[in-house]
Amino acid sequence: MEIVNCISTGYERLVSIFLKGKLVVCTVESYDKYLKEGCIDSSLIGVFKEPVNFRLKYAFINDKEFSNGFFQPIENSPSTILTGKVKFSENNEKVVISNDFLGELIIEFENSVCVKDNSLISIRGELQLEIQ
Incomplete structure (x- = not known):
């Protein structure tokens, strides 16, 4: 990267x-x-050769637009729409998903959500890079 x-x-x-x-x-x-x-x-x-992690902050379930994996609709903006499989839910506001483009990442929702493990969801939020 x-x-x-x-x-x-x-x-x-x-x-x-x-x-x-x-x-x-x-x-x-x-x-x-x-x-x-x-x-x-x-x-x-x-x-950067160090491990990096991605996180999607201020996220919400995106039931109006369904991206094919990963999409940034606004030029020069971290606003991101992505689709991923729920690996596990830490609580009602934070889940870990697997995305084909970014790999495994943490999703921090704006509000409490109820998602099932192994379900496919589409979400929108601000993409953040975490350098270890």
Whole structure:
């Protein structure tokens, strides 16, 4: 995975990454240093070999649009629609799913939801990258 661009929004960074031949936009939280909004954070640009995790924050069940795996409908935005199989539910607001493009990721819902293990769901939220 390669981070090709990183712009600060304060403590959060909006990053563009190259993953499996596709440009993907997500956020990265960075509490170690505050950068003025709009500044480029060159410390995060480059190739990452460390383990990374993806998380979908502020998510909700997306019953109006059904994506074929992974889709970012707004250019230069971490807004993401994805489809995945529920691996297990930690509670009514957090589940772990498996997605063909991103692999296993945590979904944090805005409100309590009831989903069954092994069910296929479509969700929409903000994609976040977690660098270990």
